[in-house]
Amino acid sequence: MNNTPKELVEVWIAAANAADLEAFAACFAPQARVVDAGSEYxxxxxxxxxxxxxxxxxxxxxxxxxxxxxxxxxxxxxxxDGDFDKTGLPDPVLIHNRAVIRQGRIERLTCRLHAPDTGRAG
Known part of the structure; x- marks a missing residue:
């Protein structure tokens, strides 16, 4: 893959939304690491x-x-969004993703809940 990072992220999202696991996995380098919800893959x-x-x-x-x-x-x-348990999660659920992309593939991806600053006093 010789995609720009933006193009690669768009392909990754499209593959995830289509549940196309082969296309999804093709976005990653063979030695890639993912950290999501406290677990590492x-x-x-x-x-x-x-x-x-x-x-x-x-x-x-x-x-x-x-x-x-x-x-x-x-x-x-x-x-x-999806058919997962949203108990205790904000609405909407926003995820902050941080990726290291080299040679058109994701080498490292960290996904964590995103808590935007609403600017409201609470």
């Missing part, structure tokens, strides 16, 4: 298992809201 087989369980099985839907590139990292915010 290393290598394509582990990443495919994570995607099957946490993306495809719950009909996860992602919408890209923001993407920025700085200092060799790509950060992007996604709105997330």
């Amino acid at each position: 290393s290598g394509l087989e582990a990443i495919k298992c994570w995607a099957e369980r946490d993306i495809a099985a719950v009909n996860l839907r992602l919408e890209l809201l923001d993407l920025r590139e700085q200092d060799g990292e790509t950060t992007f915010i996604t709105r997330v």
Whole structure:
């Protein structure tokens, strides 16, 4: 893949939304690492298992809201929906993703809940 980081993220999101695990895994380098919800997945087989369980099985839907590139990292915010337990989660569910992308593939991806500053006193 010789995509720009933005194009790669768009392909990754489209593959996730289509539950296309082969296309999803193709976005990652063979030695890639993913950290999501406090768990780490290393290598394509582990990443495919994570995607099957946490993306495809719950009909996860992602919408890209923001993407920025700085200092060799790509950060992007996604709105997330699907058939997963949303108890205790904000509405909408926003995920802050931080990726290291080299040679058109994701080498490292960290996903965490995004808590935007609402500017409201609470």
